[in-house]
Amino acid sequence: MSADRFVDGIAVNTHINYTDGAYANVKNVRDDLVWLGVRHVRDASPGASAPMSSYAYLAVSDIKFDFLVRSEIAHSLAQIKAVETASRGSVDAVEGFNEINNWPVTYDGLKGDAAGLAAQRAIYAFVRGDPSLAGIPVYDLTGYNVSSVTTRFGSADYANQHVYPQNGEQPGYNANGDAWIKMGIRGVERFDLPLVITEFGYFSLPQSGWYQIGVDEESQAKGILNGLFDAAASGVSRMYLYELLDEKADPRGVDAGMHYGLFTFENRAKPAAFALHNLTSMLKANGGTALNRLEGEAWRYTLTDLPPSGRSLLLRKSDGALELVLWNEVPFWDHTSGKPLNSPSATVFVDLGSMAARVNLYDPMRGIAPLQTQRNVQQVRVDVPDHPILLDVVFPN
Template identity: 60%
Template sequence: MKHPVAATQTVLARSAVSHGSRLASRARPYKLFGARAAASLATGICVLASATTVQASDPVRAIPANAFIDTLGVVTHVNYTDGAYINVRNVADNLAWLGIHHVRDYTPGPSAPFSSYAYLAQRGVKFNFLVRSNIAESIEVAAKLNAAVPGSIAAIEGFNEIDNFPVPYRGLTGTPAGLAAQREIYARVRNTPELAGVPIYDLTGYDLKSVETRADSADYANQHAYPQNGNQPTYNVPGGAWLPAAINSVKKFQLPIVITEFGYFSMPQSGWYMIGVDEASQAKGVLNGYMDAAAAGVKRLYVYELLDQKPDPQNKNAEMHFGLFRFDNSPKPVAYAIRNLTSVLNTGTTRRATGAARNTLAYTLADMPASANGLLLQKKDGRFVLALWNETAIWDRATGTPVTHPPARVSVDFGATASRVDLYDPLVSATPLASHRDVRQLTVNVPDHVILLEVTPADMPGT
């Protein structure tokens, strides 16, 4: 997230500590992609009965679906009152439509009324508040909001990307200034009764190699990760493993981790070290990134950003194309995909305590390529959701066009007969593309983006 100054097209130079930086600049009802596209995807991602015998594995413990949804965050700019964010009702409605409750924004300031933040908080929005240069004032206003709407502050975060936007502090500059300011932020939050229990996220943009501990400075390590060249978030050939690199860079602090900026702008580009892709590829990368982060144990990943800030019909300013929604508030494919994902995970009724279902599934995946990933979730009604995705290349940086590779054929054994298995593709719909009854083994075509296998065990209470 950048300061509200005029945006530029400057691209940051590569370095060991700037892999997470973006551009040097400032910081609804379902709609399918079309009947023809949906039919094509349903055919290409078909699930076929498999005769392959697979050895059952040890039980895998599932992540509760609501805990996974709680890892989903998005960046907002409520203080930008000269563009799309001026309509705070759209902001609230869009977040509710997506099924996302966590946002990252600056603490309320002079450019946007406090009432806008209070309105969002009353609608269930939970803020990670970035501290402004006036530390005392920022923490005071955050405390005021948390007192007005208890539980609305999820975290307080230190200064943003001080390598790009240096903040002087008591005669210090650069990394020493940022680190000293972070210690003051930590102490002030800890001594503010209205913020009791609110965690402190670290600042971003300092020289990680020169720091060995975050004691008395942060409760969570914090990084930014922007895949370059249209790369997938974790498996890129050629290129860097962007999300893993961000995570690994702060593991030495032995703290839980958050990624407070991640994303792709939907302005197709070619060339070296660019991140512009088309809208369909943006949807794939963002959805995969959410899954990758959760699978790696990241507490929360905030996608940059909710809305395209201003119109840019001639595609001259990449900064105006990061949104999940366009400037006119119409959802991009990525917004539909997120809504479909959260809709699938939220369907069903909470199981009764007397009929509690098990929370493990002894599934096995065979023929998974190195670029493929899986994550097991469990819905509140006890059904499992096995997410699979294969991070093959999605963008040709030489031509600035999307590419598609054949899906990986993966054999799945559920460890026991499932009474029902439904296949979902969030990029297409929130309804199943295929359904199977009384199966133990399936062969699944896993594409370059997340698909979901909803598994109803035969021994599940109520089935």
Template identity: 60%
Template sequence: MNHPLAALRPPLAALGMVIGLAAGLGASQTHADPVRAMPVRDFIDTLAVVTHVNYTDGAYVNVHNVADDLAWLGVRHVRDFVPGGSPPFDSYVYLARRGVKFNFLVRTNIDESIAQAAALNTAVPGSVAAIEGFNEIDNFPVTYNGLKGAAAGLALQREIYARVHGTPALTGVPVYDVTGYDPKLVDTRARSADYANTHVYPQNGEQPTYNPNGDRWLPAAIGSVKKFDLPMVVTEFGYFSMPQSGWYMLGVDEATQAKGVLNGYMDAAAAGVKRLFVYELLDEKPDPQKKNAEMHYGLFRNDNSPKPVAYAIRNLTTILNANMLHRATAASRDALAYTLADMPVSAFSFLLKKKDGRFVLVLWNETPIWDRANGTPLTSPPASVKLDFAASIRRVDVYDPLVSADPLTTYRNQRQFAVDVPDHVILLEITPGDSAGT
């Protein structure tokens, strides 16, 4: 196991936190200045997934499937343990040559772990994107020079940091922090980590950021390490697709898993998280009787068939990567003026920009998606949100990545219109009025 099955309820002090997301109860979101957009390439670089290439008795034994699945998704960043004795080192070289970028968790032997990471980065330059300290030292304790518990894990993290930054073959490779210690008891991560790190698993089938009962899973996790004033990663996040009922559970059906994961990716990017790793790529082993929740976190089932969440991620990256046949004349513009009216408190927006000059306005409404008492999905009516772009827009294509990579609706030469925002991410691809056509 590589994650907690019972994440703690966020502290009361953090429940009101929503970081970097735009929301307003029944009011307009009026922007005095145009909104600056994140480049699509930067957003796609935040998408990541956990793999277990080191597991040789399940779905991960077929390393070709791992590479093909990642390419099909349009995701290249993975989190895994550094190569060990099994599978062979060549498996990691193969993945790296297919474009996979590794965040490597260290093993117990730090020297060997760093040497293996350095060897891969030498064999395929740029394939090691980060080195991460020990995983969840509260669940998997370590010892060091007579120290135990968090003290040992924090001391080892300083060793990892020094060794990585002292290894020429890993020059420029950042160090992600250890997980599983109480940030409230630690004042600084200087000379210990380049990135703050946290894990979050929304409980009770709840949305990642907004829930009417006050739970703010992702913002609370981000808030817990914000004081370190470092860029941030979330190296585990997810839902397993084995429906559950009750309190402090993680299981939902496959359709709800797709909503939660897609919203989580967008919440994290909008909050400034450098990279969010969804747990995990593949259901590790068959579990037809659904007795082992651990076997159902995958984006793909054990037989390598895509779940709805895999289709949704592929649709998302396909839509974002698609460009016009001709570059837009407004390609140098990095911001867009718009107003959103009647946005509920549970709804969010985030602006992206394609390299051809078009914008993508992302909207999502984090209303309840799971009936925790009965263990069944919920669907709330969409919110009708009014958009005003301050000037006529040449074209707006509306996409729902849970449905298709093709537009569901197209608006032409309009300044104002209303759009229904559901409980999951939708995309409005905007061709400004001064842009060239396709």
């Protein structure tokens, strides 16, 4: 895929209505998003606590919203319409109820899944029937029993899932068979709709044990980078990281929900934020034109000794440079000790198919400058770590 399309598929959750914590400073929210290179956010439809001017302020910076509909459907849709009317093009999507398995809903005399599914049909009909919203896609609700539903026709344009890797595991591959993103996709693939993952993340509160446990900040960064590439390689249209900021202070470290942010409550950028900033910066055009002679051809490259845990994805930047992304989903967290694991890198040999004029090696965990540059090479040896590295390949004209 194009690098621009990949970057456009990166999104993040915000909570502009939470005016009693970090999100009260909407300037920080705006500045953080611009610095990350992320233009798509997911948030609840505007409520009473945050003024409409907060959303307009973000929209001016080309921030676009997936708005969750609240239980007061009519008022919620009216607020979404108001944002779109005030700032045309600022509403990316309208999304049904959030995790009705955790937050039960009622609608039109119904309860549980029946209520959520009926409300979703009503939301879809409203959006499709309103001239100011008619072209905006509708994301499905989350938290209903997908096994009992055969179609989303007349209810959603995109299937929708939440994915939170458990036990400090990698998002796409684990030797025990856990493949969290694939499991999420499998649940809704029979609907034959494009898919969004509207929540994905790790909380940075190191823990030991089983099920939903936290990791350190470095491991959080690795898991988020891997998850973004796993999602793109699996055909996910957009993935919303959870979340931009740690919502409130938690100095005693007792509330896991206050540690999902890419930035701390004080707005310090965690390693995940630095890595994401580095990644989006790397994938921008460099201002020139590479004019690869393989521009219109299928690039045939070969990977040797890539282990089962290894992954690859090919991107093309708008300046013509080719980006071969390699990552190795070996364990990075020891759930017994609650400490990071330093699994060895995999030595992989890359045959580029023909002589490359230049190959730069980048690691978004370490900065935006190339760690290594080779010229006039066809074969490259690469040590692939437990997170993505990028080979920027330019062939002669």
